[in-house]
Amino acid sequence: MSAESSNTPPATDAAARTPMNPGDQAAPGTPGTGEDVCPKCGGSGQLGASACPDCGGTGKVNVGIGGA
Numbered sequence: 001m002s003a004e005s006s007n008t009p010p011a012t013d014a015a016a017r018t019p020m021n022p023g024d025q026a027a028p029g030t031p032g033t034g035e036d037v038c039p040k041c042g043g044s045g046q047l048g049a050s051a052c053p054d055c056g057g058t059g060k061v062n063v064g065i066g067g068a
């Protein structure tokens with residue numbers, strides 16, 4: 001008898017591992033993309049008194065680099 005009680009689907013895990021922000025053009029780690037200063041908040045991660053919604057308060061967004 002095997003006592004396997006883990007019932008977690010891998011789909012939800014993959015989604016949780018890719019925290020994309022609205023300002024991101026691609027998921028982190030995507031070839032041809034890189035981190036850049038968030039144009040919305042200028043890299044401060046703050047927009048007024050709250051966290052910038054585009055970069056999620058990180059001040060950086062993942063955008064395409066090298067042409068296009």
Ligand SMILES: [Zn+2]
Nearest residue numbers: 038041052055
């Ligand atoms: Zn921002």
